[in-house]
Amino acid sequence: MSHDDVLNPKSMPHDPEKATLEGKNKFLGFWFFLGGETVLFASLFGTYLALNGSTQGENTPENLFGLELVFIMTMLLLTSSLTSVYAMYHMKNNDFRKMQTWLGITVLLGVCFLGFEIYEFYHYIHEYGFTFRSSAFGSAFYTLVGFHGGHVLFGLSWIVALMIRNQKRGLNLYNAPKFYIASLYWHFIDVVWVFIFTVVYLMGKVG
């Protein structure tokens, strides 16, 4: 396939992310990477579960967490996963404008989520004096949830960079795999949050 066929394809196939060998490699390689990320988060969850009782005082999960805020955050992130599915749907139909729009909404929801998370951390630190250094539970909580937050930040920057870079030229066989794996990453972040919501917040409040 010549370079021109990749950058200016005469027609887009239905699965543009897997139309080239490079695309296929990226697709598979990214799935493997997510396998590694799963072990990374599993290790962090294991550490959290081992240390969530080591609160050294009043700042226990029951006293700190408020499920209202976390529920809103969960809804924001779950919805953003859905909107990124819409974006990929439009990518497969070669409708670049609509894909960009839905990605824009995804980013907006992600930014709101991140804003709430920053507020949450700020709240714990200033209202409760609950920090990264105050107990082993504090260290484990901020590390697990913070790693997830860092992933959200990275994912947002990634999607925004792709949107701006390709704003003018639209979809082709070179950038379609890039959009696709960025959306895979976004789904993964969402799945991890579902576990954080359950293991950290629900079990912390109810368990």
Place this chain on the structure above:
Amino acid sequence: MSTAVAQKRGLGAAIWDYLTTVDHKKIAHLYLVSGGLFFLIGGLEAMIIRIQLMKPDNDFISAGLYNEMITMHGTTMIFLAAMPLIFALMNAVVPLQIGARDVAFPFLNSLGFWLFLFGGIMLNVSWFTGGAPDAGWTNYAPLSTTSPGHGVDYYVMGLQISGAGTLIGGINFLVTIVNMRAPGMTYMRMPLFTWSTFVTSTLILFAFPALTVGLFLMMFDRMFGSAFFDVALGGNVIIWEHLFWIFGHPEVYILILPLFGAFSDIFSNFSKKRLFGYSAMVFATVLIGFLGFMVWAHHMFTVGMGPIANSIFAVATMAIAVPTGIKIFNWLFTMWGGQIRMTAAMLWSIAFIPSFTIGGMTGVMLAAAAADFQYHDTYFVVGHFHYVIVGGVVFGLFAALHYWWPKMFGKVLNEKLGKWAFWPFFIGFHLTFFIQHFLGLMGMPRRYWVFLEGQGLETGNLISTIGAFFMAIGTVIFLINVVYTSVKGEKAAADPWGVGRTLEWAIPSPPPHYNFVQTPLVRGLDPLWVEKMDGKEGMTPAEPLGDIHMPNASILPFMMSLGLFIAGFGFIYQVDNSAWLIAVFVGMGITLGSMLTRSLKDDLGHHIHKEELEADIKKGVAK
């Protein structure tokens, strides 16, 4: 692009070529040279340890320096010598064995190498900045979290950076093997070295993130005041042990499995027979890989997990002896009735079988949890793991280097010097480590700076030290061989051993940078042998002669790794002075900026045109 580099042959151009290369064969050279260098450094550290333990109450080095020496010896040998040397072989051989022109992610391949190298340099810089890490290669908390100075910080940052490189390498080989095989190269026709690379890469993918997390926790505790391992604030030091060994046990299979693959290829080649029990060998490799994840806690029998956990992990550990035994017997049966040629590669391989089997046997002894309380932290353990790592991995590396050297460098290593290197190393190895089992059973603990007079430990330790010198002599002879061969060695043919069975022997030594002019058609296991038996000269092409698409070189992997290297120092020293945070921001800026550049700038690769290929064929550098 490629031709421009080929025309300028200045030193600067050659260095720039290696800094930016994405060619798997050149990356293999880089891994080999840097891994070899670290192997020599680690070997030197081993010699210093053995000199210190030559006689009772010795004061050759101080107690503190001794701790640094044992820590750096272990860390260097595992992470900076064995791993990159294995990656050198994988890079040099796997794409050729599956009939590919490059790996799936050439850019990431280069990034993986530079991350490993900068991590390794970082670790060794600690010698010059106030002391190397000194908490043992396992870096147990709280010994590590309370170790004064910055030594352990270097361990954390150095391994974090090089570990990221290894993970990237693992993903790269997985995708390469799944997606880039030539037509007809089904999974059950892949050579054993490719199979073991595949299984090893899976282990890397699922094992290294646990180390990543362990290192992050250690980093946060030491540099940012968190309390994961601080018992006063509710921390738990056993978490480190679990995370370390969830990584650490698969790691030992990551080290040995690729060499199992290499031995399989070597035995088959030099016995002029197809590998005995091919499918059983594949199955055993996969099974060892799977069981490798189930046994990490056998390193922790004395921690106090209780009899049930200990029993489960003991049984799982003993189970690994079964697939390993299958392999040993299949290698023996491969040689049985074959036309055996005792080349240097074959000598190392045959020596491996009894040596490794002894290590496996002591492994089963150690797996008996109740008995382990007696062996734990003694020289018995040191003897055991050196039997499997030296007798398995190092013998394997020497064998594989002899075997594939002509393919990597176009010259055959001198056979006579090869055998001269083998004998002192082989004898020295058994002298050094066999006696250590008995020293351990007599109660000599590992990691102690000195031993006392009159406890019956003198003779054993002296023998062990003498053996270490024999191993050093063997290594030096091997190095002489490398120099001698590169100056005077004969030019290697495409199939220098004459009985090549797999695809790498179908193309010139060294191959052109696009490997195969035309992708070969694979018609069975040992594809080249199949063609030879049909009376053909070489492989049947699977495609007409046409333009070849190749990736572009790039300096970005080097820059990304350099950025993390700078940031690493920032992280270590911001504890003393927050001005060092500037280094963190500059370093991370370089890395993230390079990543952004990579993401935004199109890199479509380039084409090698049919005319150039025809010219290469005429010159005889491609076929």
